Amino acid sequence: MTLLDKLNEDMKQAMRDKEKEKLSVIRMLKAALQNEAIHQGVKDLTPDDEVTVISRELKQRRDSLSEFEKAGRSDLSDKVRSEIVIVEDYAPKQLAPEELENIVKATIEEVGASTKADFGKVMSAIMPKVKGKADGGAVNQFVKKYLS
Structure with missing residues (x-):
C-alpha cells in the first residue's frame, strides 16, 4: 500500500469519524505529495520522495511551533502541536x-x-x-x- 493509498483510506475514516483537524492535515499531506509529483513530472513518487515530502512538512511545523512559542501564541502552538502528531503517523519511525x-x-x-x-x-x-x-x-x- 502506497502512502497516497494510506492517506486516502485515513481521509475516508476521518470523514466518517468527523475529525475535522485530522482530515485537514491529511488533505494537506496529500496535496503536498501530489504537488511534488507534478513538480517532478512523474505519476507516482518513489518511497524516498514520499519520505522527503513528509519530512519537509514535519520540519515546517516544528519550525512554526518554535516561532509561535517564542511569540507567546499558545493558541497557534497548540494547533501546530496536534498537527505534528498527525503528520508523525505518516513519517518513518525516528531513530533513538x-x-x-x-x-x-x-x-x-x-x-x-x-x-x-x-x-x-x-x-x-x-x-x-x-x-x-x-x-x-x-x-x-x-x-x-x-x-x-
Whole structure:
C-alpha cells in the first residue's frame, strides 16, 4: 500500500469519524505529495520522495511551533502541536538517540574524519543513511560532539 493509498483510506475514516483537524492535515499531506509529483513530472513518487515530502512538512511545523512559542501564541502552538502528531503517523519511525549516535560514530570511522574540517564530509555521508529517520539538528550535534 502506497502512502497516497494510506492517506486516502485515513481521509475516508476521518470523514466518517468527523475529525475535522485530522482530515485537514491529511488533505494537506496529500496535496503536498501530489504537488511534488507534478513538480517532478512523474505519476507516482518513489518511497524516498514520499519520505522527503513528509519530512519537509514535519520540519515546517516544528519550525512554526518554535516561532509561535517564542511569540507567546499558545493558541497557534497548540494547533501546530496536534498537527505534528498527525503528520508523525505518516513519517518513518525516528531513530533513538543511541542508534543515531552509533550511526554517527560508524560513519566518522568510515570516512576517516578526525577534525572539525571533516564536518561536511561526515554530514554528507550520514544524511542519506538517516533520511527521514532523524532530525538534521540532532545529527549535527552528534557530529560536532565527536569531531571536536
